[in-house]
Amino acid sequence: MDVDRREIVAGIAATALLPTTAAAAPAADWRPPAPDRELRVPVRGGSIYVRLNGDLAAKKPPVLFIHGGPGSGHSGFLPALQLADARAVILYDQLDAGLSDRPADPANWTVERFVSEVDALRAALKLDRLHVVGQSWGSTIALEYAARRPAGLVSLTLGSPLISVKSWEKSTRAQLATLPADVRRTIETHEAAGTTADPAYAKAMDVFYAHFLYRQTPPAYITAYKKRPGLTLNPVVYNAMWGPGEIAATGTLKSYDGEPLLPRLAVPTLVICGAYDEMTPAAVKPLVARIPGGRLVSIPDAGHAVASDAPAAYVAAVRAHLESTDARR
Template identity: 50%
Template sequence: MRFPIRLLAALSLALSTILSAPAWAQAAAPVSAQPYAAPDRELMVPVEGGRVYVRVNGVIGKGATPVVFIHGGPGGTHDGFAAMLGLADERPVILYDQLDSGRSDRPNDPANWRVERFVSELESIRQALGVDRWHVVGHSWGSAIALEYAARYPEHVASSVLAGTYISTPRWIADANALLTELPKPVQATIAACEGTAPPPASDCDAATEVFYAHFNRREPASPELIAYVRNIGGHGFNPVIYNAMWGPSEFRSTGSLKDYDAVPLLARIDGARTMFLVGQYDEARIDTVQDFARQTPGSELAVVPGAAHGMITDRPIATEAILRGWFRRHDGE
């Protein structure tokens, strides 16, 4: 397939960022600006339904425009984003766990599991930190929150990055089933049986799904640094209760509250010139689909992380950081 000119420009920018960073950026970064560094500040922010854990590297009000990362799931954690803390050599980096995830409160109240509440949660964090405008990076389910936030609070958004782009359940399910056809026939048959009325043992289903994940979800094992970070940061980790309630038990169909979710119409309401779609070369969010999203967002850009799957941040952290670093620099003053 052919990549659009804007995609090629984004990849060129990423490469130039790596090769020609200014001398001050090439110097050793402070401890708090290293991947998986300890936070400079931690707090529990009150939101509807409880309190959420927030960590900051860098000083808000100093340096360039802050960036906030929104994790996937629902029910995931901020942990994978800790690989991007090197960006704190230029700007404050804000990570957080959504309510019912990670180190945040875990009331497990279904009344809290509404898209609009997750969007308001992000706005509560902005207000608590005293941030005027920030770059908003959402990954997977976090892309939906980022898109909804950009449409509702454009005055506070310097730019939006919709990474591993999930913004439509029907499109996501269609992509997952299209990608299944690229796997060996026995794996396809097992997954089809697992979705049927008389599924095989759970161990067979898990093994077949793991083949899918190894191709399209993450292509590299967790690094020792990430494993150590997860151990040190603590908290309760991933929450399968909220995942099953909002999405469902299977990657290939949704039975939860998000089963009919489709935020594609919001693309026409955001500033395309300040929007980037970011996917891995082998992403579950298929490039063809995300290109269609970009076409519906005039002026937007699409970047692909070579060699990465859905988890591009942990698959290819250096390339991902380079793309983000260049994007943020270009949109700091807008």
């Protein structure tokens, strides 16, 4: 789901293990550049914020990043702006998230409507070809979009993906089982009783998140960027669509199942997970096996917030996937 819980608490082709000291690591003093262009794109229900770095007319197709949540924002993808040295990088906030409009209308909170934002973005930016990268809930949107086999889609990357709630909860329950008994008992008791507003639940969930969501301190530039006025998270849409915590779904997504879509993916597909992800590599591996030519990369020492926990390794994995796909064309 990829929500910053410190701010909101209410047939497989190959399996790779990337070193944390990736060759493509940026300089220690790297900072994300200011956007080359910012715009608002009309979508059903309002307008969304979009930022662009790099040249849309470059030879290499641009890459569109779809953030998690629901209700999170694009800031977690700041490390990916390193890719703008070779192609245009597009980040955006979904409706009711980040710098986009917040009409707060539950009628907008459907998978289909969020997928339609990708079509609106492509039309506004005239994207004949593009790579798509999702993270967590953003991977749900990316999966649904790619399964339609849209013209011009070059490749797909699914980060820490919510492919189905049943596979997600199987993974998170297994992770929960590794925590101390008192933590498990507190979480399970309050979720069963519907008393997740109790501070004891939040305290216990913080232990879960420290193990499986954010394992490392985020880069200072991400922390600073989140202080931009208006760039706040939206717990209302998160709670309505998912629920009070990352482990189990109680909202409108609770019966979501995108597994039947996996065999329909017709472009080179990379799946990235942190070694200690909420959606573990072991849990996602059998799903990747159902993606034609699918490939899985596990990032050491990373939790669910892979791009924040291990920016160099994450960017290196995405860059390699985009470059290898471009080379085939």
